[in-house]
Amino acid sequence: MTEIYFDNSATTKLDSQVLKSMLTTMETYYGNPSSLHDLGNQANKLLQSARQQIADLFACQAKEIIFTSGGTESNNFALKGTAMEKGNFGRHIISSQVEHPSVRRSLEHLQRQGFDVTYLPVNKQGLVSADDLRAALRDDTILVSIMAVNNEVGAIQPIAEIGEVLNDYPSIHYHVDGVQSLGKFTDILIHPRVDLFSLSAHKFNGPRGVGILYKQANRKLSPLLDGGGQEGQLRSSTENLAGIVAMAKAMRLTMENASQENANHKQFQEKIRAYMSKNSDFKIFSAPNQAPHVFCFALRGVRGEVMVHALENEGIYASTTSACSSRATDQASSTLKAMGVAGDWASYACRLSFGSDNTMEEIDYFLQVMDKLVAKFAKIQ
């Protein structure tokens, strides 16, 4: 039975070496890192060594790495933690119209608390402009939050350019949702001006339920979780040691394999683009030269969910625009809407997202299936 997984932006398969270190950690280092006895000390040593390994990959200090439960928590913490900490100095936040719901919903929450949010528009490729950002800055702006790589179409935002603009505004917190960006840039943080950066282990062959918020040492955040004072008093709760150790390993492997993997994904996209450009019934929403692992397209008249199930019948797992919105069938993708894609075309959108295991043979198979589906849907219409 064919099983081709093209839904890596939703989640990735756990790497087998990562799983092994997770199991070893659970079996051997079961002590609580906060306990005073030797089992606690051993667990704490392992925790701090995973933190140091991750800090080395980030090229930052170990104390700047805060472990969380994933991308959603990291984003909530960056946004709400900044708002609570700096709300007395200003109540204006700048973000974009194409953020992940964990950012968008956090911002809506803050708007209900009286914060004012400017949502920057995007162009047809899904990109914000650093000039628009500069124009939106105000005396009371406390936070700028922009994602590095869009999860629906793969647009790479001008994080470094925005960083240059924000060099002139040193008091503003600069948060980047980097959940889809690990391995796509040589420097994880992309630009030294970035103060807060979110990652999630299950997007890079690590386990679910564990993530990172990088926080530049001099920036202050109010904690969302109060309790035992773990993570430097910033994120209470007993640490998910096995998840953290596994995440450190998954991060290292991802960074080591990144350039080869990106080159492969680029070739996959090129082949699919060449195929689809020959038939005007296809539309491609992912601009060329954006993130190589995300490819969003549509076939005229075929709703995204119909395409997803037709592909599934052939053993190919894809998604509509994002896993989070997949089940909300009546909600058009807000990213495609912001890019100016007409409603019916947006409803035809289907996303392929590549991971470390995919091969060119799988792409060839996908294109054969597409031939079949194009003929099949043409008969129905």
Ligand SMILES: Cc1ncc(COP(=O)(O)O)c(C=O)c1O
């Ligand atoms: C860009 C982006 N940010 C945040 C998240 C949320 O991450 P998590 O599933 O770890 O909460 C996702 C997950 O799809 C994402 O793609």
